[in-house]
Amino acid sequence: MMPDAAFQVTEQQFMRLVGTSNQIAQFYVHCFTVPGLPRSEATETYIAHH
Amino acid sequence: MVAGGLDALIITGANVATPRLEQEAFYRPLIEIIGWASENVTSVLCSCLSTHALMKYLHGIDRVPLPLKQWGVYNHRVVGPHHPLLRGINTRFDVPHSRYNAITRQHFLDAGLTILVESEEAGVHMAVSEDQFRRIYFQGHPEYDANSLLKEFKREALRHFAGERDMPPLPEHYISEEAFAILAEYLEQASVAHAADRPLPDFSETDIAPHLDNTWTDTAKAIFNNWLGLVYQLTNLDRHRPFMDGIDPSRPLDCLPTHDR
Numbered sequence: 492m493m494p495d496a497a498f499q500v501t502e503q504q505f506m507r508l509v510g511t512s513n514q515i516a517q518f519y520v521h522c523f524t525v526p527g528l529p530r531s532e533a534t535e536t537y538i539a540h541h
Numbered sequence: 542m543v544a545g546g547l548d549a550l551i552i553t554g555a556n557v558a559t560p561r562l563e564q565e566a567f568y569r570p571l572i573e574i575i576g577w578a579s580e581n582v583t584s585v586l587c588s589c590l591s592t593h594a595l596m597k598y599l600h601g602i603d604r605v606p607l608p609l610k611q612w613g614v615y616n617h618r619v620v621g622p623h624h625p626l627l628r629g630i631n632t633r634f635d636v637p638h639s640r641y642n643a644i645t646r647q648h649f650l651d652a653g654l655t656i657l658v659e660s661e662e663a664g665v666h667m668a669v670s671e672d673q674f675r676r677i678y679f680q681g682h683p684e685y686d687a688n689s690l691l692k693e694f695k696r697e698a699l700r701h702f703a704g705e706r707d708m709p710p711l712p713e714h715y716i717s718e719e720a721f722a723i724l725a726e727y728l729e730q731a732s733v734a735h736a737a738d739r740p741l742p743d744f745s746e747t748d749i750a751p752h753l754d755n756t757w758t759d760t761a762k763a764i765f766n767n768w769l770g771l772v773y774q775l776t777n778l779d780r781h782r783p784f785m786d787g788i789d790p791s792r793p794l795d796c797l798p799t800h801d802r
Binding site: 492494496508512513515516521525526 | 543547548549551552553554555556566567569570571574590591683684685686689696761762763765766769770772773
């Protein structure tokens with residue numbers, strides 16, 4: 492739900508916390524967004540490729 | 542939604558564009574997700590604005606605007622030391638905050654939630670739902686990088702020079718003396734350039750960053766480690782079922798051995 496300016500960096504920050512915190516349990520990570528928020532073409536493309 | 546459910550779900554913050562959260566474009570999809578998650582996800586972690594939105598939706602509590610933006614790196618203390626999410630962590634540690642609004646301590650208590658971590662200066666950082674595990678609420682930003690607040694300051698300072706706002710205050714307890722010296726020099730040069738209608742000098746982020754400290758990530762990782770470990774322990778192998786057999790979803794941590802609670 493973060494705005495474009497912080498969209499990818501927030502995803503990376505949480506991925507890093509999840510990925511580096513637990514050395515035993517393995518998780519598949521699925522990324523989601525919600526519809527209706529204003530997005531640039533670049534962010535729309537990024538979301539579509541995810 | 543994901544067919545078969547999820548073990549855990551992290552909901553990030555968002556920017557607001559309207560005076561009331563329930564008017565925001567994300568609000569309706571968010572409450573649909575929360576309704577779905579109550580049946581299909583073992584534990585949901587809410588960050589900052591999503592915490593505020595859920596407090597409104599689930600408990601009818603409106604966040605309160607703060608007189609000034611609360612931003613900086615604040616000292617916190619564990620107030621629920623026996624909670625399994627806080628097992629083995631420091632009892633005093635830092636967490637960054639960055640927000641214009643707050644859910645107060647009393648709000649959390651009125652909603653029947655349990656406060657786990659709070660700060661004298663910044664208020665409640667972490668609380669859990671009445672069942673102690675299915676919803677975890679953060680108001681701070683333990684996920685931030687060392688330079689996240691610097692980047693936010695840069696964005697706001699540039700908005701000031703673009704005439705969109707007044708000069709933002711510095712994030713509290715974050716800018717070291719060395720960083721401040723570089724920052725002050727930049728702001729002075731930028732002010733002179735702005736007054737003379739000349740292009741602004743480059744914001745020297747890479748010069749400032751080495752003088753900033755990260756004092757929160759170790760503890761953030763320890764809390765995430767506990768959270769994910771508990772999710773792994775409590776979640777059913779069958780993705781259609783959030784909990785292992787015999788676990789009461791209204792008190793999921795009761796199944797843990799007494800010394801783990």
